[in-house]
Amino acid sequence: MGLVRVAGFAVSLDGYGAGPDQSIEAPLGRRGQELHSWFYPTRTFRSMIGQDGGSEDRDDDFARRSMEGFGAFILGRNMFSPSRHAWTDDGWRGWWGDNPPYHAPTFILTRHARDPIVMNGGTTFHFVTDGIASALAQAKAAAGDLDVKIAGGVSTVRQYLQAGEIDAMHLVVSPIILGSGEALFAGINLPELGYQVTESVSTDLATHVFLSR
Numbered sequence: 001m002g003l004v005r006v007a008g009f010a011v012s013l014d015g016y017g018a019g020p021d022q023s024i025e026a027p028l029g030r031r032g033q034e035l036h037s038w039f040y041p042t043r044t045f046r047s048m049i050g051q052d053g054g055s056e057d058r059d060d061d062f063a064r065r066s067m068e069g070f071g072a073f074i075l076g077r078n079m080f081s082p083s084r085h086a087w088t089d090d091g092w093r094g095w096w097g098d099n100p101p102y103h104a105p106t107f108i109l110t111r112h113a114r115d116p117i118v119m120n121g122g123t124t125f126h127f128v129t130d131g132i133a134s135a136l137a138q139a140k141a142a143a144g145d146l147d148v149k150i151a152g153g154v155s156t157v158r159q160y161l162q163a164g165e166i167d168a169m170h171l172v173v174s175p176i177i178l179g180s181g182e183a184l185f186a187g188i189n190l191p192e193l194g195y196q197v198t199e200s201v202s203t204d205l206a207t208h209v210f211l212s213r
Contacts, residue, residue, distance in 0.1 A: 001140060001144075001145065002069075002071065002140075002143055002144075002145055002146045002147035002148065003147045003148075003167040003168055004136065004140075004147070004148045004150060004160070004165050004166050004167050005070075005147050005148070005149055005150070005166065005167060005168045005169065005170070006149070006150050006151075006152075006157055006166055006168075006169040006170065006171070007065070007066035007067075007070075007149055007169075007170040008039070008062065008063060008065075008066025008067070008170055008172060009152060009157065009169065009170065009171055009172065009184075010035035010036050010038070010039070010171075010172040010173075010174050010206070011035065011171055011172070011173055011174070011184050012035060012173075012174055012176050012177055012178045012181075013173065013174075013175060013176065013177050014177045014178060014179065015183050015184055015185055015186070016035075016154075016178040016180070016181035016182060016183055016184070017035070017152070017153065017154040017157070017181070017182050017183075017184040018032045018035075018153055018154055018181050018182040019031045019032035019035075019178050019180075019181040019182075020178075020180045020181045022078065022082070023082060024082040027078075027082065027095060029181050029182070030181075031176070031178055032178075032181070034174065034176050034178075035172075035174045035176065035178075036174070037174060037176075037205060037206075038059045038172060038174060038203065038205035038206035039059070039063055039172075041054060041055045041059070041205075042054050042055050042056075042057075042059055042060035042063045042064075043055060043056050043060050044060050044063035044064045044067070045063060048101045057203070058201065058203045058208075059203050059205055059206065062170070062172070062201075062208050065170075066170060067101065069146060069147050070104060070143070070146055070147050070148065070149040071104055071105075071142060071143030071144055071145070071146030071147065071148070072104055072105045072106070072107065072138075072139035072140070072142040072143040072146075072148050072149075073102045073104060073105075073106040073107070073139070073148070073149045073151045074106075074107045074109070074132075074135050074136065074139050074148065074149070074150050074151060074156065074160075075106060075107070075108050075109070075151050075152065075153075075156065076108075076109050076152065076153050076155055076156035077108060077109055077110045078153050078155070079095075079108075079151065079152050079153050079156075080094050080095075080108045080125065081094070085112075086112045087112050087114045093117055093119065093125075094117075094119075094125065098119060098120045099119065099120040099121040099123075100119055100121065100123045102122075102123045102151075103121050103122040103123055104122060104123065104142070104143075105123075105124050105126060105138075105139070105142040105143075106123055106124065106125050106126065106151075107126045107127075107128050107135045107138055107139050107142075108125055108126065108127050108128065109128055109131075109132065109135055109156060110127050110128065110129060111129060112127075112129065113127060113129050114127040115127075126138065132156075132159050132160060132163060132165075133163070136148065136160070136165060150165075150166060153182065154182035154183070154184050155182065157184065158184065158188065161188055161193065162188065164193065167212065167213060168210070168211065168212040168213070169195070169210070169211045169212075170208065170209070170210050171208075171209045171210075171211070172206045172207070172208055172209075173206060173207040173208075173209060174205075174206050175205075175206070175207075190211070193213070194213040195211045195212065195213055196211065196212070196213075197209060197210065197211055198210050198211065198212050
């Protein structure tokens with residue numbers, strides 16, 4: 001069985017993984033896109049959105065690795081949809097168009113039941129209403145020998161950290177300060193949970209920090 005990992009998760013210098021006031025116009029919150037300034041120029045990102053070119057450097061290497069080796073993904077509802085209430089028949093199928101970047105079973109944490117959505121490229125969105133343990137069990141079964149990625153957002157990563165379910169993390173510290181938003185580690189003692197830094201690599205745009213237990 002594979003590991004449960006967080007990979008390529010960007011945080012600000014002051015520890016925020018998203019800005020305040022998330023909306024359909026600003027899905028990452030105000031200034032949240034700045035967290036991913038290391039990612040947007042890479043060949044990996046441009047390939048995800050159907051464009052050619054892009055940088056092929058250390059950031060691109062880490063970006064590519066952050067999507068490799070996973071047989072299933074877990075996302076919070078906010079990462080799938082801007083709505084917060086019961087599902088409506090509005091045709092919403094995620095932020096990514098017809099071919100999301102996951103290419104594997106992807107489990108969405110929600111309080112509201114919904115039939116699975118089959119997308120192009122091998123992604124199927126499954127909607128899990130009975131909690132994070134159920135989502136993880138389903139993701140592990142779907143992933144087989146591959147890893148499960150806890151893809152976010154902040155609340156989802158925090159829940160799995162507090163449950164002691166994350167084996168390793170690759171965090172990308174972007175050189176910005178947001179001042180407010182969703183704090184990734186507020187009230188969480190990583191050393192007490194058994195984590196230590198195993199690698200740190202700086203590029204011109206970010207610092208990639210790896211933690212494991």
